[in-house]
Amino acid sequence: MIRGALTYLLAPFYAYAGYRHIAGPEPFLQITPGWVPFPETVILLTGIAEIAGAAALAQPWSTRLRRAGGIGLALYALCVWPANLNHMVMDMARADGGWGLGYHIPRMLAQPGLIWLALWTGRVTDWPFRKRT
Template identity: 60%
Template sequence: MARTATRWFLVLAYFAAGVLHIAVPEPFLGIMPPQVPFPATVIFLTGVAEILGAVGLAQGFSPRLRRAAGVGLALYALCVWPANIQHMINDLSSAGGLDTGGLGLAYHIPRMAAQPFIIWAALWASHAIDWPFGKRR
């Protein structure tokens, strides 16, 4: 039950984030690390990746596709971590980016701490891993 609830939470979160990346890319441009080439294209493609990952994670007819989507979303979360770090740097230095409502570290510290959990959740919810609960028999 917990695994299914986690999977559906991730489906909704990644689908919504993907739509936002495509429909309203401007805030994400503000947190893109400066060394990333073609930032608008990268933001669009990340939106597509989030939507496709959510669709793959949502489907129930192919366990292999669901696991592949989970691995893909976990790798995606790992790859966008630098943008989250850049967002924290920008916000704390008043350089702009996504608005956190003035929360500063109260937003960024939990967000940074959550990233490994988000990566694990995508793997666990998709049945790519069973850790730390062990294999069910």
């Protein structure tokens, strides 16, 4: 029951984030590391990937599709970690300290949790709740 509820919280979270990437890419472009080629295209594609992953995760008919959505969203969360780190470094370098460590440290620490949550809600893993046999 908890897994289902978290699935239907995580899927809209990613769907909305994907929409924001497509409808208003400017904030995402600002935090994209300089080494990323074709940043506008990458931001657009990440938005599409988030929406597709959210749709796959939320649909109740196909276990394979739900698992693919969970894996895709987990990989996405892993791949955007450099942008989050870049955002923290750029923001903390501002004269006013930007959002501050109170924002950035929890955000960085939450990334592994988002990766696990995508895998768990996608039924890719049962860890750590599976009973040992």
